[in-house]
Structures are given as C-alpha cells and as structure tokens.
Amino acid sequence: MGKVVFVGAGSMAEAIIAGIVHQRVMPATDVFVMNKSDEERLIHLQQTYGVSIVRPDRRELAQAELVILATKPKDVQQAMQDISHLLQDNTAVLSVIAGVSISTIEKGVGSRAIARSMPNTSATIGLSATGIAYNSSVSLDMKQRITNLLSAIGIVEEVEEDALHLVTALSGSGPAYVYYMAEALEEAALAKGLSKEIARELIIQTLLGAATMLKETQNEPCELRRNVTSPGGTTEAGVNTLAAQRFKESIAACIDSAENRSRELGALTDTISIEVKH
Numbered sequence: 001m002g003k004v005v006f007v008g009a010g011s012m013a014e015a016i017i018a019g020i021v022h023q024r025v026m027p028a029t030d031v032f033v034m035n036k037s038d039e040e041r042l043i044h045l046q047q048t049y050g051v052s053i054v055r056p057d058r059r060e061l062a063q064a065e066l067v068i069l070a071t072k073p074k075d076v077q078q079a080m081q082d083i084s085h086l087l088q089d090n091t092a093v094l095s096v097i098a099g100v101s102i103s104t105i106e107k108g109v110g111s112r113a114i115a116r117s118m119p120n121t122s123a124t125i126g127l128s129a130t131g132i133a134y135n136s137s138v139s140l141d142m143k144q145r146i147t148n149l150l151s152a153i154g155i156v157e158e159v160e161e162d163a164l165h166l167v168t169a170l171s172g173s174g175p176a177y178v179y180y181m182a183e184a185l186e187e188a189a190l191a192k193g194l195s196k197e198i199a200r201e202l203i204i205q206t207l208l209g210a211a212t213m214l215k216e217t218q219n220e221p222c223e224l225r226r227n228v229t230s231p232g233g234t235t236e237a238g239v240n241t242l243a244a245q246r247f248k249e250s251i252a253a254c255i256d257s258a259e260n261r262s263r264e265l266g267a268l269t270d271t272i273s274i275e276v277k278h
C-alpha cells in the first residue's frame with residue numbers, strides 16, 4: 001500500500017493506526033493523519049506510533065493511494081468538502097463511519113473506488129471484527145490491498161452494503177455490550193462482597209475462556225451452554241432467571257435499536273447536500 005491518509009484522528013483512527021503499526025503492515029511514516037483542529041492529538045499520534053502529520057497545504061492527500069474517512073457521521077460532509085478537490089482520480093476512499101452510505105460518499109468525494117467498512121475498537125490489539133462493502137469501481141487488486149490493511153487489525157468479512165447496518169449493530173457496537181456485561185457481573189460480585197481485583201480477574205478469564213471455547217471447539221453456543229448446565233444446578237438457576245428477565249428479547253431489541261440508529265445516521269447524512277469542488 002502506498003501513502004494512507006486518515007481524515008479524522010479520534011479513537012477509531014487510533015485503533016486502526018495501532019493495528020497497522022504493531023503488525024508492521026506498512027511503514028508508519030507512510031501513514032498520515034489530519035483532523036479538524038486538535039493539533040495536540042496529532043502530535044500524540046505522531047509520538048506514539050511514528051505516523052506523519054498532514055502538512056498545512058495538505059499535499060499528502062494528492063499523493064495518497066488510500067484516504068480513510070474516520071470522522072463522526074455529522075462531520076463527514078464538511079470533511080469531504082474540505083478534501084475532495086485535492087484527491088487524484090485513482091485515490092481510493094475507505095470509510096469507517098457508521099451509517100454513511102457509499103452513495104453519500106460518492107456525492108462527497110466524486111465517483112471513484114470507495115469501500116465502506118465497520119471495524120470495532122478491538123482493532124487496537126489486532127482483534128477487530130470488520131465488515132466491508134465496496135462500490136463497483138474498486139478493482140480486485142484494491143480490494144486485496146484494503147483487505148490486507150484491515151486484516152492487520154483483525155478479521156474482515158465482505159457483506160452487501162445494506163447488511164453493514166446490522167454489522168454495525170452486532171460487531172461495531174458489540175464490544176460495548178460485552179463491557180456492559182462485564183460491568184454488570186462485576187457490580188453483582190462486588191455487591192456480594194468479592195474484592196474488585198479478584199472479581200475482575202475471574203470475569204476477564206471467564207469471557208476470554210468462553211470466547212476461545214466458541215472459536216476453538218466450533219460448537220454451537222447453546223451446546224456449550226448446555227455443557228455448563230448441570231440439571232438442577234447453579235447454571236440452570238442463573239440462566240432460568242436470565243430467561244425470565246427476557247435476556248434474549250433484550251439482546252434482540254438492543255440489536256434492533258442499534259441497527260435502526262445506523263440507518264437513521266445514514267439517512268441524516270444522505271439528506272445534507274454539500275458543495276462539491278472537484
């Protein structure tokens with residue numbers, strides 16, 4: 001991959017940069033970062049990862065093989081307006097922004113190779129679960145390069161663009177659900193007198209062990225659950241309580257709300273018209 005420019009330098013950009021740099025996918029100095037105004041943030045990324053800061057004339061945008069859009073959805077229109085006239089025709093654009101459609105990005109940066117992805121913050125440690133969709137201008141070669149880049153931060157699954165709303169709800173937001181579960185387990189344990197240190201260690205190992213069992217045994221989650229559940233035992237008592245409190249229905253409603261919000265964010269950005277300079 002040639003030069004890569006991140007437009008937006010927040011937590012998601014940092015997670016991807018950390019993955020790219022730690023996995024040595026490309027020289028850190030070929031990774032450039034720019035944002036709206038927070039210079040301290042750019043310096044932090046430069047000092048932590050060895051990436052380069054886009055210069056004031058933003059010449060790196062004209063030299064980029066790939067531009068990664070990593071702003072909040074509400075800021076992407078302005079960001080695209082600021083950069084589109086600086087891009088070469090053969091520069092590809094990869095978005096990591098929730099909800100924003102490929103057609104909105106095409107309106108913002110012109111007709112070119114565009115990929116829309118949904119990684120998650122586990123990218124920081126190379127364990128993102130990333131969904132991706134492409135427009136028809138992305139060549140097989142560019143798909144491969146983008147997949148290689150994103151593989152440095154975890155697994156990559158190509159899906160139809162519309163499915164990215166669901167992917168966002170499932171694996172984009174997913175780490176937060178797991179952390180919420182960890183919070184709940186820890187609060188329950190602390191309330192019953194276990195020390196925070198011991199509770200934390202037990203919970204981390206339990207989540208890690210369960211995720212690893214799912215991956216390594218390839219068994220169905222319900223089968224693994226049954227293996228833990230002795231008839232008349234403690235797990236049955238606990239799981240029955242979760243079922244009575246409508247655990248699965250809560251999770252289904254959670255995914256539904258997050259997917260709907262992704263669609264809403266997309267609809268909001270689709271309706272804003274921008275002045276395109278290219």
Ligand SMILES: NC(=O)C1=CN([C@@H]2O[C@H](COP(=O)(O)OP(=O)(O)OC[C@H]3O[C@@H](n4cnc5c(N)ncnc54)[C@H](OP(=O)(O)O)[C@@H]3O)[C@@H](O)[C@H]2O)C=CC1
Pocket residue numbers: 007008009010011012013034035036037038039041070071072073075078079080082096097098099118119120121172173
């Ligand atoms: N956090 C997550 O778990 C995930 C997030 N995402 C997506 O990643 C995107 C970024 O999220 P996150 O990193 O958390 O957001 P942050 O708020 O941390 O970062 C947003 C960045 O965008 C920059 N920015 C705003 N306007 C412009 C502009 N006009 N030109 C250039 N840069 C601009 C900001 O710069 P400044 O600070 O100077 O204003 C900031 O660096 C979101 O769209 C989100 O949907 C995707 C997957 C997971």
Ligand SMILES: O=C(O)[C@@H]1CCC=N1
Pocket residue numbers: 098168172173
């Ligand atoms: O909450 C959000 O909107 C972003 C997208 C997925 C994770 N964080």
